[in-house]
Amino acid sequence: MSLATDMTDTVKTPGAIDGGNVVEVRNVTKFYDGDIHALDSVDLGFPAGQMTTLLGPSGCGKTTMLKIIAGLLEPTSGEIFVNGKQVTGPGPERAFVFQDFALLPWATVLRNVAFGLELRGDSKAEREEIGRHYIAEVGLSGFEQKYPHELSGGMRQRVGLARALAVNADVLLMDEPFSAVDEQTRRKFQEDLLHLLSAEKKSVIFVTHSIEEAVYVSDQIVLLSPRPGRIHSTIRPDIDRGISPDDIRRDKNYLDTVETIWQDLRKYLD
Amino acid sequence: MKILGYRIPAAASLLIWGVLWEIVGRSGTVFILPPLSDVLSALVELVERSSFQTAALETLESFAIGMTVAIIGGVALGFLMGRNAAANNVLGMWVNIMASAPLSSLVPVLMLLFGLGQLTIVVTVILFSIWIIALDTYAGVRHISTSLDEMAKSFSASSWQLLTKVLFWAALPEILAGIRIGLIRAVKGIVIGQLLISVVALGRLFRTFSDNFQFENFWALTLILFVFALGFSSVLGWLEHKVEYYAGSRI
Amino acid sequence: MTTSSATGDLPRAPGRSPAFLPTKAAWYRILSVVGLFVIWQIAALIPISPAFPTFTSTIVAFYEMVADGRMIFAYADTLKPLLIGVAISAGFGILLGISMGLNRLFQWFWEPIFVVMQAAPVAALIPLITYVYGLGLTAKVVAVVILAAPIIVLNSYKAVSNASPNLIQMCASFQGTRLQQIWKVIIPNAAPVMFAGLRLGIAGGFIGVILAELLITPTGVGDLITFHRSRADYAEMYAAVLSVMTFSALTVGLLERAEINFFRPEKKKGR
Structure with missing residues (x-):
């Protein structure tokens, strides 16, 4: 992880420090335009090497939280620590996967995937090699020279994921990555994502409004309440990841957790 | 734009341009450019002259007749093209070509065919504005979602009802945008037409002013036309804004 | 507006x-x-x-004018101020438009004046141009510039200031510098609209150059039109007018195709 060498000494090997938090959110409050209260003194820890989901109804500030962690938005007050070091803007230890993919329409899949490396100033040969590797990882080999408009929604998001993986950040920040993808593609993508991440040993912060998706993919779920966003509760689903995806979806613990969360959240709908 | 915490309105920079104009005009470096203050006082005087009033009325009349024809014709043409594939195939190409053609070259032909009077000006107004109105209407009609169409049919709307109660309103934002651009083009057309004919209405005034080095009057007349064009497009822009709320949601 | x-x-x-x-x-x-x-x-x-005149006699006149070179010389005359004017408008127009899109102060200062020039009948100023720039090439170039530049400036400005905020945020999330953001995201993102502005600018320039040739001094195609009208050679006159309309339609059509081929891969059909 050459990228993380300039981090503080609290980190040995990023992604491998079990028990430690790779990202810490301390007392973060966010107002938009001075009067819309999006987040209210949120304290959160994201365990290294794990998948944490921010879940909540629309308007609970989950995307705001994610963009603050990414350094794309500034909190009104509060601090963000990544690998023990305070951050105030985007950094190489975090990579973002966008809800609407944010692919460059004029660039090929290969250039899109390697775009983070291009901005970093890597040589063309180097970044194309890394790009091709991650294109293969997400299952898009053969599409290197295609343009985004020639791909389906699911494939476009795979490009977005490969682009985030290519910069080899410790933390992946995913903002409702599957919301613009149809249901079948979405399930397959969730399975592939879990498979891929178990090999890559990344810490992931995942935003979704789908309870099933949150329970299916997460090690830890943070429930946010709406207006202003506060932490409602934190849940660690007790699901055996060893069994097949189809068995998980029929697993009793899985179904119970989904039900518990639904009961918790439904009161915000009235 | 904010300076020292104060909001400066967008058009305020025009004041700076006005001051610059005054300074350059007073310095006398550009002899065709008299100071703005002189132009404004010439403007006040000009508006009171009967020669101007006659010319302006004549121009307004041509403009109103031409625009009425262009709006009715353009909207009808746009609907025809939008709802009928054959009509679109036959007419679409010509409408597209005419919308970006250098129509200034056509004015001499119009002068031959329609004489050196008001009729030529009216035809010029129509030619400058009708195509863009038709194209915008066409775009509006094509953007109407099929389900809206099917909804009306499912309630057994007659085709007249479909047209007047659904399609027209659904295409209205684009139609208004087309009319606004058509109006701007028509003002340009009327100026080009009258400059080229140069014996009628404002064209004659322009001719007289520039031939007799009366630059204050020339600029005053130009300013009136500018204000007229901007005023018209602002009114239409405001109307457009009122229906904008559903323009964006359809696309 | x-x-x-x-x-x-x-x-x-x-x-x-x-x-x-x-x-x-x-x-x-x-x-x-x-x-x-x-x-x-x-x-x-x-x-x-x-x-x-009839269509056939117009076509015959057109062939004669092409054959004896009159048409070709006329177009050489007309295209010179058009090309120079469009090149000047494109050069400074795109630069100014981009700076307006990137800098609030620039935008505040320049936008209203170009909005006025775009909406107002600036053709009215063409008779004045002769007093400053005489009857030659310069006056015609200026006529082309005042009609072509506003749309080029405004399109470039709108294209840059409407650059996709998502892509800009994406660039920021990968720590792109401001220069990288402008060069790798904003400008390519704005290119199609800027090119469309160029196309509309050329269409405006055509109007300007023909108007200048009819109003200032008869040269080029404008001369063909006025000369043949004065001699009542209507077939020749119509042939000249028809050729201008066709020429402009072909130019604009080709530019449009170029735009789709180079800038809007998503609009290309087939593949």
């Missing part, structure tokens, strides 16, 4: 497909061209006006 006037991206009837195959639509188009010429011919034979 809302955006569509300045962006000027004309909604297009799907009349011109890129394929040359005689599809059904293409037959319709051929039919409509032939139909128009037949109507023209009949109208001229009636005749609806003594100053309305």
